[in-house]
Amino acid sequence: CQIARVDNADDDNNQLTILIDRERSKKSDIKQLCELIGLKDDRVICVQSESTEADVTLILGKDYESLKSYRQLR
Numbered sequence: 057c058q059i060a061r062v063d064n065a066d067d068d069n070n071q072l073t074i075l076i077d078r079e080r081s082k083k084s085d086i087k088q089l090c091e092l093i094g095l096k097d098d099r100v101i102c103v104q105s106e107s108t109e110a111d112v113t114l115i116l117g118k119d120y121e122s123l124k125s126y127r128q129l130r
Contacts, residue, residue, distance in 0.1 A: 060110045070117040077102045080111045094124025 075093075077086050077100055086100060089112070120126055 065115055070115055072119055073099060073117040073123060074115050075100045076113040076115070078105050078108065078111055078113070079103070086112070092125060094122075094127075 073093075073095060075086070075090065075095055079102055087097075089095075090097065090100065093114070
């Protein structure tokens with residue numbers, strides 16, 4: 057896994073954390089990532105896009121403290 061970029065979203069009003077799947081990764085990898093983070097399947101949005109170098113984009117919402125990965129760090 058390689059992180060291509062860390063940045064702030066254009067809109068800081070994101071209530072829910074979402075994962076944008078650019079459909080260049082195996083579905084099993086996306087599922088494993090969601091399990092690691094603690095993100096439910098309904099928070100994954102599939103978008104075919106060649107305009108970015110990223111295979112996935114994770115947008116942390118205001119609910120980040122409820123994520124499994126965050127709670128494990130506390």
